[in-house]
Amino acid sequence: MKNNSQIYTGIRWQVIFSFLFSWLCHSVSGQIHYSIVEEMRKDSVIANIADDLGLDIKQLSFRKLKIISYISEKYLYVNLDNGNLYVKDRIDRETLCGAEATCFLTFDAVVENPFNVFSVSVEIQDINDNSPVFFHEPFTINMLESTPSGTKFTLQGAEDPDMGVNSVQTYKLSNNQHFILIESMNPDGSKFPELVLEKPLDRETLNALEFILTALDGGSPIRSGTALVRIIVTDVNDNFPVFNEQLYKVSVNESIPTNTIVTAVSAMDKDEDVNGQITYSFSKTSGYHKGMFTINPLTGEIKTNSNLDYELTKNYELPVQAKDGGGLVSHCKVLIEVIDENDNAPEISITSLTSPIPEDTAPGTMIALIRVHDKDSGENGEVDCKLTGEMPFNLVLSSNSFYTIVTTSAMDREKVSNYNITIVATDRGSLPLSSQKTIKLEISDVNDNPPLFEKSIYVAYVQENNLPGFSVYSIHASDDDAGDNAKIIYSISNKNTEDPAMSSCFSLNIDTGVIYAQRSFDYEQHNEYVIEVTAKDSGHPSLSSNTTITIKVIDQNDNAPKLLYPSPESGASAWFEMVPFAAEPGSLLTKVVAVDADSGHNAWLSYHFIQVSEPSYFTIDEHTGEIRTQHVFQEKDILNHKVVVIVKDNGIPSFSATVTITLVVADNFQQVAPKFVNHFPDDETQSNLQLYLVIALAVISLLFIITVMLAVISKCRKSKPFPVYGPVSSNLYPQVDPRMLSHYASGTLTLPYSYNVCVALDSGESDFTYMKTNQNVPVDNLIDADDSGHGNESLKAALPTGNQIQVSY
Structure with missing residues (x-):
């Protein structure tokens, strides 16, 4: 216990000394050097490496300070909280570096943000933690009794893995009367003991003796090792084997195959017979060559016993002994240097x-x-x-x-x-x-790509009278980014401020881009919408792009034709036309005018008779609605004709409107009056009938007076064989409001037109008389407003030269 206490005290003082000795050296190459002693306790502090590297302790975790080394990581570690470099595990210099004079643990201290590498070396100093050891124990020496005084006997030295003063420094021999101990030096600088015979031996008096050989190191405290030396006194074999060389040196490649001869040792013995026969063997040692080599006991050839590896062991020291038949032994050393070869890939x-x-x-x-x-x-x-x-x-x-x-x-x-x-x-x-x-x-990914539409302008179609919620169009944009940067949100805005509010007309699914109709559309009210759609991604910052969608409302046949002339608002009793007896076939009697609020095919109108007397005296142009005579009238013919005109559009299904027109064949108004009176329906109220009778009598009286006056004037002038009466303008058809007609500008006939029909009171006049007006309109424009060209020729032939029709705009 006393010796152990002294040892620990010595270690403690060496540790303290090592901390005092520990220093930091910032050389030009950026290397840092520390020095510590081996066998420091686990978690012992070596130094504050963060301060020595000039690093802020608060940023050690952020900068990821770490130790990178294949060996040092096993023995050292850094605490990122305080920047200290600690001992991680037991450091044994002898295990780490063997017999090398200096021993270093080297590693790279790496930091990031910004990146930098520092080379750090930690020198491991030796302490006296190993005692000298004799591997040949006991030493047995056969010695002749006739051996002269002063003869030397070489002994194998003790081994101490410590370095410097901590290794073997001296040998001592226990007290005896015949031998003294001297110390000799090997070529490598190590000491080995030799026994020197000081007093001759007498086998008859003493045939064997024993004493103790002690090896001492120079550490503090001093450590020692002992071996027993046994001397056997014989009466023969008076010569020791002698090696040719005390130290053999050889270099071999690490790739040499097994069982290859490395070198051969040789010793000579002057004795004869058995005493001169030499046997070679390896001395027992603590070296790392065990099992790596074999020696031929008769020839001294040393061969490899397994593969060499320069990276594991660079040098081998083989102690060899030669022993003759009489038991005398000599020693030598074989140093084998392993030469590196390129057998390891990076x-x-x-x-x-x-x-x-x-x-x-x-x-x-x-x-x-x-x-x-x-x-x-x-x-x-x-x-x-x-x-x-x-x-x-x-x-x-x-x-x-x-x-x-x-x-x-x-x-x-x-x-x-x-x-x-x-x-x-x-x-x-x-x-x-x-x-x-x-x-x-x-x-x-970063948000560096905006959403992109395939087109800058899209056109979509939706039929009018659609159901609310109808899917109008699906717009799609693509984004080359990923994740949220590619997640697109769609929104809709009104591009044309004159359009209705888009929120009331359309809605947009912000995820799918599907546009829905919010209400039912009416082509006749609004037939086109221009909206702007924005695609915006979810990146930070977000990017967007726009496209324009024109939504066109497709017309449906949802409007029936509207009659402008004859106007149904004036009542059925007012719609009659007078047909002169002398009207030639094809003469224009009147024209049915209608419009349709729809467009395209749905607004193409056709005119037909659905109720007409047989045989038919009249025809109606399918395209223009003009009613003309079919043949010349006779007195025996029916003079009151009631026709029903139907106006149909071209839609599917087709819509229509009807009007009833009474055509009266007569040459003067007197012939018309009774029919005019009887024209009123029987279900009229009595008050209305009386009113109509009073008006009719007043008109007839007025016309009679005018007729008499014209007859008198005509006889006075005697310019014609037959009396000619001036035309009486009778605007039987009310004027149409131009504001209403402008809405139906797409109708069959260019509007507005009003027809002022003048009835000749003289029976000799068989044609219509047309009034001159303030504005002349060509007959072509009146007769064929849709440029069909049908009926223009006959109408032109029937008109007197210079006669024109009154047109009001």
Whole structure:
């Protein structure tokens, strides 16, 4: 317990000394050096590496400070909360570095944001934690009783894995009367003990003796190891084997096959017979060569027993002994140096990777940190790296073994959404070896594409009288972005401020882009809507685009023809026409005028008789509605004809309107009067009948007076064999309001027209007399308003030269 207490006290003082000795050296290369002793307790603080690197402790987590090393990570770690570098596990210098004079743990301290690499080395100093050990114990020496005084006997030295003063420094021999101990030096600087015979032996007096050999190191406290030395006194074999060399050195390639002769040792013994027969063997040792080599006991040939690996062991020290038949032993050392060959391909490790990265990442941004390591040495361990393929990335050497992958140009996720970046590492050996590693880098989307419509203008059609909620059109926009950046919301706006409010006419599904009718449309009221649709994505900031949709209302046949002349509002009793007896076939009697509020085919009107006397005395033009005579009238013919005209449109289903016209064949008004009176329907009220009778009598009286006056004037002038009466203008048909007719400008006849029919009171006049008006309108325009050309010729032939029809606008 006392010795252990002294040992721990010594370790504690060395630890304290190491902390006082620990220092930071910022050299030109940016390296940091620390020095600690081995066997420090777990979680012991080495130094505050954050302060030494000039890093803000608050940003250590953000900058991702880390230790990168294949070995150091096992023994050291960094606390990101305080920036201290700690001991992670027991550090045994002898296990870590073996017999090397210096021992270092090296690692790279890596930080990001911005990226930087610092080289850090931690020197592991030796403490005296190992005692010297003798592996040949006991030592047995056969010695002749006749051996002269001063003869030396070489003993195998003790081994101490500690370094410097902590290794074996001296040997001591227990008290005896025959031998003293001297220390000799090996070629490598190590000491070995030799026994020197000081007083001759007498086998008859003493045939064997034993004493203790002690090896002491120079540590504090001092550690020691002991071995028993046994001397057997014989009376023969007075010569020791002698090696040709005390130290054999040989170099071999690590790739040599097993059972290959590495070297051969040789020793000579001057004795004869059995005493001169030498046997070779390896001395027992703590070296790392156990099982790696074999030695031929008769020839001294040393062969490989397994494959060598430079990366595991670079040097082997083989203690060899030669023992003759009499038991005398000599020792030598064989040093085998392993020569490195390029048998290890570079190793690629991804230390840091940022994925995904936005597509608008600026050029020069680091996306990955790559560490490349080759276990070989020299040129075999020097590595060159490159990226394969054409990509917007570059590989930049940052330190001895670190590379960064940085962006070199802008990226477009819509063209390439991910990259497979392949890194190829090749060493510089005579037969180069290479390896590769592939990184999959995802590109994240940014909102850099607005929604796009296929067209700038769309045209949609909807029939009038549609049901509310009817799907009018489905608009669609596409966005090359992804996620919310491609999620489109549609909205509708009124492009033409003169149109009705769009909210009352149309609605739009904001997700699907389907446009619905909010109400039923009427072509005759509004036949076209121009709306603007906006597609807006959900990115930040959002992008949008517009398109125009013209929605045209398709006409349906939902309006019946409307009669303008004869006007149904004036009553059926007023619609009669006088037909002169002398009217020639084809003479124009009157014209039915109608309009249809619909358009296109639905507004094409045709005129037909549906109720006419037999045989038929009249014809009606299907297209113009003109009623003409069919043949010359006779006295025996029926003089009162009632016809029903139907006006039909061209729609499906067809709509129609009817009007009844009474055609009276007479040459003067007196012949018309009784028929006119009887024309009133019997179901008229008595009051209305009396009113009509009074009006009729007044008109007849007035016409009689005018007739008498004209007869007198005609006889006085005697300019004609027959009396000619001046035309009496009788506007039997009321004027049509132009404001109403302008609404029906699409009708069959260009409107407005009013016909002033003048009835000749003289029976000798068999044709219509047309009044001259303030404005002359060609007969062609009146007769065939739709340019059909039917009936124009006969009408022109029937008209006297210079006679024109009165037209009011």
